[in-house]
Amino acid sequence: MTITERNLDGYGAPPIEWARVKTVLDGQLTQAPGTGGPQRHTVWLTTINPDGSPHVTAVGVVARGGSWYFTSGPATRKSRNLARDDRCVVSVATDPFDLVIEGAAERVTDAGELASVAKAFVNAGWPCEVAGDALTAEYSAQSAGPAPWYVYRVRPSTVFALGTSEPFGATKFQLVGT
Numbered sequence: 001m002t003i004t005e006r007n008l009d010g011y012g013a014p015p016i017e018w019a020r021v022k023t024v025l026d027g028q029l030t031q032a033p034g035t036g037g038p039q040r041h042t043v044w045l046t047t048i049n050p051d052g053s054p055h056v057t058a059v060g061v062v063a064r065g066g067s068w069y070f071t072s073g074p075a076t077r078k079s080r081n082l083a084r085d086d087r088c089v090v091s092v093a094t095d096p097f098d099l100v101i102e103g104a105a106e107r108v109t110d111a112g113e114l115a116s117v118a119k120a121f122v123n124a125g126w127p128c129e130v131a132g133d134a135l136t137a138e139y140s141a142q143s144a145g146p147a148p149w150y151v152y153r154v155r156p157s158t159v160f161a162l163g164t165s166e167p168f169g170a171t172k173f174q175l176v177g178t
Contacts, residue, residue, distance in 0.1 A: 003176075005172065005174075006174075007169070015171040025101075025159075028063055041094060045105075046088060048087060049077070059071075060124075063120070064116055069151055071121075082105050086106065094164075097161045097163045098162045101154060104157070105154055108150075113151075115130055117151050126140070133150075136148045
């Protein structure tokens with residue numbers, strides 16, 4: 001994978017280092033109160049409605065093998081949007097920077113990858129399990145719709161890091177070969 005960067009800061013701050021961004025991307029973001037962002041980490045997914053307008057909703061994510069994964073019921077607007085157009089944006093406020101990830105969401109159906117993602121969700125506190133080519137559990141977020149839930153992997157093409165603490169800064173990363 002080739003990564004190019006462009007410093008977007010207009011105030012003299014240095015570019016944010018990719019290694020720092022990758023550490024956040026590869027880590028687990030908890031949604032427990034008081035653990036990140038302003039008060040916690042909420043990950044926002046934006047998909048494209050049939051009329052071209054944006055659809056934004058919160059999703060739970062887990063990081064696994066350098067990728068972010070989320071779930072969604074087959075009948076939800078986000079799943080219907082992704083079936084038609086896989087382009088999406090994922091954003092989250094973290095410390096020391098906010099992240100905006102542009103890319104595509106691919107539905108995961110491989111049994112081994114599903115098992116690995118299910119294990120990551122279980123380790124993060126959601127007791128799910130693989131059921132066919134999706135996940136199931138006693139409960140999920142209201143916005144996920146009823147079980148079973150599809151699993152999606154986000155394939156980033158562009159990542160924006162916007163500094164929220166010293167030395168601040170703003171950097172755009174283009175990822176080629178992801």
